[in-house]
Amino acid sequence: MFGRNDKSCLGLTDVDAISENEPRRVTAQDLGAPKGTRLVTAGCGKNHTLLVGSEGQLWSAGANQAGQCGHSACPQISTFKLVNGPKLGGVKEKVVQAAAGITFSVVLTESGKVFAFGSEEKGQLANGQAGERIVSAGKSAFDYETEPILVRGLAERKIVKIACGSQHAIALDSEGRVYGWGYNGYCRLGLGNQQDALVPKLIPQFAGPNELTMGADIAAGPSNSVVIDKQNMYFMAGKWKNTGDGSGGQPFSTFKFIQDIMGCKIVHAACGGVTHWAIAQEEDGVMTITFGQGALNGELGLGPNEPKSSTKPLQHKPLTGIDVLQIAAGQNTSYILAHPNDKYSDLPRHPAEIDVPDFCFVCEKDNGDDDPLLECEKCDYPFHLKCLSPPLDAVPDGEWFCPDCEADPGAPVRLDGVKRILTKGKKGKAADFDDEPAVTGQKRKAASQAAPTKRKK
Ligand SMILES: [Zn+2]
Ligand SMILES: [Zn+2]
Incomplete structure (x- = not known):
């Protein structure tokens, strides 16, 4: 782990931040798990972190004012603490994936069930409510859930992947249907309107029956959502740039493909603060594609003498020949996971x-x-x-x-x-x-x- 430790989101009490030059290693045993348990995946919110163990355990640390750590509401959880749940009919479910927004969390279990906790401000918990209440003049409060609750309406489906934006979530089922819920500003759920979804909404474009046009993978950015369909085409909805088509003024109200990369066989996507990433499968390896308007911090990583920002998808030249496996895009940074090869060296x-x-x-x-x-x-x-x-x-x-x-x-x-x-x-x-x-x-x-x-x- 590395980065800022705001609200103890790294589960530490002794540092303000950890430099990326010296990432700190954390093991499941450090968190009290029995020998043999490994940490297998994680989810990062704005100020909270979720860790998933190989036996389905879920730990959390960081900001918890709305219960987004899955513990009774308090300003913060200072060290990683095991979440008591999620449970279905009193039986604990094994967590296999975790995703986090600003003040809420979503987890997927081995049985394909989705649970959510934290603020239900914009319907992010998919429990049929948007929990905004006026408490006094000019002041409102939000309802929240501090224990994982089952996301409604997906009981018949086996969900295989989840993704969270700042205030919305999307999910993919085993057959390729895609669902979205939560805040729908800028049409980020791709439903053709800006109405917040208080329960998961099936996104019609990927609902079949033509299997090729159903979803194969999903990703979510702060104000946009991405679906890769079974033809490996890249679709995006919401606001993903600052000017023109796809901006706040003219968001993609339904999922649209990005013209410049429609010929590429996209196999993976990631969205950061303003960045968009895709990995395309080529005959002799992969090509990494990036774009994003208003990228000011070098998060596109195109090189010192290259533009920092691009509205048009670009082949990522410095990563040519690099066997990229996965990309994680943060608010202002990007991380590329690759297999070592000569080019990598x-x-x-x-x-x-x-x-x-x-x-x-x-x-x-x-x-x-x-x-x-x-x-x-x-x-x-x-x-x-x-x-x-x-x-x-x-x-x-x-x-x-x-x-x-x-x-x-x-x-x-x-x-x-x-x-x-x-x-x-x-x-x-x-x-x-x-x-x-x-x-x-x-x-x-x-x-x-x-x-x-x-x-x-
Ligand atoms: Zn020797
Ligand atoms: Zn060595």
Whole structure:
């Protein structure tokens, strides 16, 4: 985890923020789960966080003034706390997915049921109510639910995916039907009107019967929704830019495809504050597409000499050749998850290049091309195959991590060129590279090119 810890949304009481250079690792065991339980997915709201365990557990931390953490309303839940539910007929359901808006949360269970909790201000809980009440002149209050309640009207359906915008939610069922509920300003539910939906509304465009035009995947932005249909076409509803068609003045009142990418086979989409992302499957890999008007913080990541903002979908040039799996778009930042490959290794590192020696970490020798060095995928440290314990006969397929990184995968990458002592060879002391000439990123690349077998896809 990293980022701001406002309202203890990282479940910590001792920091204001965690730098992305040193993400903090949290395990299910840290939260009190039995050995073997893993954290499998998470949902981030504005100031609250939901974590899902492999046994269907749900933990939450952060702002809870409207019960959006699934605990009795209070200003905040300071450390991750297990949610007592969701329950169906008194029996606890296993959570498999969690999504969060500003002041509400939605969770999906293994049985395909959807539960919601938090503020019902705009109908986000799909319980048939919009809970705004006037309490005194000029002051209103909102009803809320602090325990997960079953979302109405989907009992006959098996839901397979959920997504939340700031104040709305959408869901996809096992057959490809798409439902939306909550705030419908700018027609973000794609229903052709701006009336808030207090129960899930079936979005007619994806209701069939032609299976190809039904939904395959969904995503939600702050004021828009995205559906990828079974033909891999990308559709969007709501406000997704500042001027022209698709803006606040002329929102997409129903789901429309984006002309520029209608020929692409879209397999994944993500929406951030003002950003839109899509992954297109090509014959020989994937293409990453991005667009977004008013992106001021480099969140499109197009490069230092490129426009920061684009209303038109663009092929993401710096990510060409990168095997992108998934994208998470935040309010002002974007995160790209990719399989390592040669192109990935060529990308500049954040926040800085790491000085690593160009000799084996164990024997401290460079035996030339006859005895090539294997580089750790994470820390870049090189090792002879035979110097590893146990020794390797051949360069392993796929990703390879050194013993240190394997032992502590959540540890930040050291930038100072000094290796942790943990598994330092037989000598049992940390290597001191201070006497060695600093290896620049350029030199390191050159060195690794001279060892062509170092890494295989
Ligand atoms: Zn060696
Ligand atoms: Zn390593």
